[in-house]
Amino acid sequence: MPSSTVENYLKAILHLQGNGRGSTTVGEISRELEVTPGTVTIMMRHLKERGLVAYEPRRGLSLRPRGVTEAMKVVRRHRLIETFLVEVMGLDWSEVHEEAEILEHVISDRLLDRINEMLGDPTHDPHGDPIPDRRGVLAKDRAVPLVDAGGGRYRVVRVSDEDSVLLGWLNEKGLKIGEEYEVSDSDRAAGVLELSRRGGKRFQLGLEVAGRVFVEALP
Ligand SMILES: [Zn+2]
Incomplete structure (x- = not known):
């Protein structure tokens, strides 16, 4: 196998x-x-x-615990590779997942250590996902899917990395990890949420897409 x-x-x-x-x-x-x-x-x-x-x-x-450790090692490789491809190679966040799916299985631990060093031991990948540490421990966040959030102010914490079309579309809207948005759910019955950034344009997000954007509520 x-x-x-x-x-x-x-x-x-x-x-x-x-x-x-x-x-x-x-x-x-x-x-x-x-x-x-x-x-x-x-x-x-x-x-x-x-x-x-x-x-x-x-x-x-x-x-089992050993299985978790092994799986986390692969996740670490995947997320460090994505970070490398964006930060060093200059690829867009919508282009890196498929590449990382391949490279995560072939890259040596030695090369991965160099990549990690070169990136300054990053804690998150370009999509905002936490990178498991060397022992396979993953930091938890309190982010919830935007679709489950009501109206209010939120910070975007992470976005699902799997759909490159979605990531490209979010590029067009200018959505970035770490940014703060005012969310209005008054059109939820019509299947959309409305997001606005201070001084920025409003845009609408379908509820399905909003299930793949994770946010933290702001006080
Ligand atoms: Zn990925």
């Missing part, structure tokens, strides 16, 4: 078990990775043997 396949499974489980239940299912993994449930089951047996997941057929499955 190529290690990149194992790494993608670990990363997917880490992502899916962060759903509040603390566990996921074969069905969810199969949808996330677009493989058959049978393929997932075979992989889960393999990962269980290696002590990476806790898995009993027809029960929830989750990463």
Whole structure:
């Protein structure tokens, strides 16, 4: 089994078990990775043997502590690579996720350490996602999806990195991580929220998109 396949499974489980239940299912993994449930089951047996997941057929499955550490290593590589591609290579934040999906499996620890050093040991990637530290520990934030926030003032903390079209569109609107916005949800029934920046233009965000933008409420 190529290690990149194992790494993608670990990363997917880490992502899916962060759903509040603390566990996921074969069905969810199969949808996330677009493989058959049978393929997932075979992989889960393999990962269980290696002590990476806790898995009993027809029960929830989750990463064991070693699995979490391994998954966090991949997440660290992914986010440091994205940061490098933006900060050093000058790519746009909408262009780096797909590249990082490939490079995260092939880059050596030595090169990654150099990249980290060169970037000054960054804590967040260009999309605002926290970068796990060397031991695989991830800083938590209190951000909520914008779609769940009511009207008020918010700071944009992070944006989902997976949809390059969305990221390109947010570029056009001039939305940036760390910026503060006034949010009006008076048109929520019509499926949109309205955002405005002090001195800036107003723009509308569909509720689906607002589920992929994470914010912290300002006092
Ligand atoms: Zn990414």
